[in-house]
Amino acid sequence: MSFEAKYHGPCAYGDDIEPGDLCTFDEDENIAHVSCPAKDATDQPDWSSVCQKCFLQHAGECF
Numbered sequence: 001m002s003f004e005a006k007y008h009g010p011c012a013y014g015d016d017i018e019p020g021d022l023c024t025f026d027e028d029e030n031i032a033h034v035s036c037p038a039k040d041a042t043d044q045p046d047w048s049s050v051c052q053k054c055f056l057q058h059a060g061e062c063f
C-alpha cells in the first residue's frame with residue numbers, strides 16, 4: 001500500500017521524506033519511499049571500492 005506523505009520525516013533508507021512524496025511501510029513498519037533514491041544508491045555499490053577477491057565491500061585486507 002502506498003500513500004502520499006503528509007509530513008516531513010525520516011525515510012527508512014536514511015534520506016528525508018517530504019510532504020507529497022510517495023511512501024509505503026517496509027517490513028519493520030518504518031515509513032519509506034516507494035522508489036527511494038537512497039535505497040537505489042545502496043543497491044548499486046561503488047565497484048571501484050569492492051574487493052576484487054570476494055566482491056564485498058570491507059575495510060582492510062581480504063579475510
Ligand SMILES: [Zn+2]
Pocket residue numbers: 011012013014015016032033036037038039
Ligand atoms: Zn527514501
Ligand SMILES: [Zn+2]
Pocket residue numbers: 051052053054055056058061062063
Ligand atoms: Zn575481500
